[in-house]
Amino acid sequence: MIKDEPNRRAEIVRAASRLFAEKGYAATTIRDIARAVDMQSGSPFYHFKTKHDMLKAVVLEGMTIITRAVGAAAAQGGTAREVFDAMLLAHLEQLLAEDGRHFAATLLHESHHLDPAALAELIEQKDAYEALWQKALRDLKRSGVIEDDSRVTRLLLMGALNWTVQWYRPNGGRTVKQIARQISGMLLKPVG
Amino acid sequence: MIKDEPNRRAEIVRAASRLFAEKGYAATTIRDIARAVDMQSGSPFYHFKTKHDMLKAVVLEGMTIITRAVGAAAAQGGTAREVFDAMLLAHLEQLLAEDGRHFAATLLHESHHLDPAALAELIEQKDAYEALWQKALRDLKRSGVIEDDSRVTRLLLMGALNWTVQWYRPNGGRTVKQIARQISGMLLKPVG
DNA sequence: CCTACCGATCGGTAGG
DNA sequence: CCTACCGATCGGTAGG
Numbered sequence: 001m002i003k004d005e006p007n008r009r010a011e012i013v014r015a016a017s018r019l020f021a022e023k024g025y026a027a028t029t030i031r032d033i034a035r036a037v038d039m040q041s042g043s044p045f046y047h048f049k050t051k052h053d054m055l056k057a058v059v060l061e062g063m064t065i066i067t068r069a070v071g072a073a074a075a076q077g078g079t080a081r082e083v084f085d086a087m088l089l090a091h092l093e094q095l096l097a098e099d100g101r102h103f104a105a106t107l108l109h110e111s112h113h114l115d116p117a118a119l120a121e122l123i124e125q126k127d128a129y130e131a132l133w134q135k136a137l138r139d140l141k142r143s144g145v146i147e148d149d150s151r152v153t154r155l156l157l158m159g160a161l162n163w164t165v166q167w168y169r170p171n172g173g174r175t176v177k178q179i180a181r182q183i184s185g186m187l188l189k190p191v192g
Numbered sequence: 193m194i195k196d197e198p199n200r201r202a203e204i205v206r207a208a209s210r211l212f213a214e215k216g217y218a219a220t221t222i223r224d225i226a227r228a229v230d231m232q233s234g235s236p237f238y239h240f241k242t243k244h245d246m247l248k249a250v251v252l253e254g255m256t257i258i259t260r261a262v263g264a265a266a267a268q269g270g271t272a273r274e275v276f277d278a279m280l281l282a283h284l285e286q287l288l289a290e291d292g293r294h295f296a297a298t299l300l301h302e303s304h305h306l307d308p309a310a311l312a313e314l315i316e317q318k319d320a321y322e323a324l325w326q327k328a329l330r331d332l333k334r335s336g337v338i339e340d341d342s343r344v345t346r347l348l349l350m351g352a353l354n355w356t357v358q359w360y361r362p363n364g365g366r367t368v369k370q371i372a373r374q375i376s377g378m379l380l381k382p383v384g
Numbered sequence: 385c386c387t388a389c390c391g392a393t394c395g396g397t398a399g400g
Numbered sequence: 401c402c403t404a405c406c407g408a409t410c411g412g413t414a415g416g
Binding site: 167185 | 217304339347349353
């Protein structure tokens with residue numbers, strides 16, 4: 001079966017995301033990645049100039065995927081509580097999905113290997129993402145559903161969410177939806 | 193100044209913890225570590241048989257330090273709320289202290305480079321540590337201060353706590369004590 | 385703990 | 401995208 005170039009590039013990015021997530025960027029070799037997509041060891045360089053460029057692609061794509069998903073949830077409308085719940089679910093679904101989890105893990109744990117220029121790009125995207133959450137918290141406070149909508153609250157929430165990557169296993173005790181609901185229940189005042 | 197051996201070994205462990213935390217285990221070279229403690233490149237092997245043994249030392253010592261600190265806080269007695277607050281503070285202080293933060297970051301991000309035997313040792317220590325928290329949550333529920341003391345609650349809490357490593361900066365807006373108090377306020381029902 | 389060194393591996397490239 | 405390869409670096413060791 002003959003694959004066209006864009007698909008091959010995407011295959012490399014996906015394989016790299018899995019390997020970077022599992023072994024770490026530094027411990028992953030080009031040969032590992034090549035083997036994972038059935039290429040010879042020099043061939044990935046036909047698609048990427050350097051190993052670092054592969055990391056950059058994985059990290060920025062991961063950030064884009066999650067921003068798009070949570071942004072869509074935020075744009076759907078509804079009460080502050082409904083919007084927040086939809087964002088929680090969207091974030092967790094991207095983080096824990098079969099596909100998304102490797103992008104997320106690389107994003108969360110390997111970004112410090114980026115060079116300053118790439119890091120600046122990432123931070124720009126990250127700022128936009130965080131603004132989505134800060135606005136959601138502001139609306140929750142206006143609605144009287146939370147007491148504190150500060151930056152620290154947002155960071156503690158992000159911690160609880162992002163840490164799920166470390167322990168969540170599909171086919172474990174709870175579904176993603178149940179976890180989202182539990183967080184919502186812990187943070188927000190009871191309905192009614 | 194002549195240093196005796198135990199001190200030199202401890203110096204290596206401390207330097208390794210900082211480098212592992214900053215650059216990652218795989219990207220840190222023995223030469224980096226040797227330079228950090230003013231040795232020649234082959235000399236660290238006089239104190240450790242392999243690079244992996246250095247990681248093992250950092251990770252297990254990090255786990256020991258935090259278990260000791262939080263265990264002491266748990267043993268101090270008081271109401272369920274007082275004990276919990278003391279444990280929160282102890283955990284965060286170890287995680288964010290000048291010394292402890294590098295051990296913590298290595299523990300949290302580089303443990304997957306351990307071999308199965310060392311990983312088993314770590315998990316054993318980790319289980320004991322988690323039991324401390326699970327008991328604290330059980331006591332909080334008995335006291336009617338929280339609704340849910342399940343494993344997922346504990347994991348979400350650990351996420352909020354451990355994520356602080358990513359964003360907390362000394363001389364930033366808040367003290368460690370303030371952050372601990374905020375978490376306590378978010379999670380527990382108001383006093384009185 | 386230093387000196388001197390080795391074998392293996394790695395990112396990357398030239399030429400096709 | 402493969403073949404064949406290079407220079408650099410790395411973990412680790414022997415001998416003192």
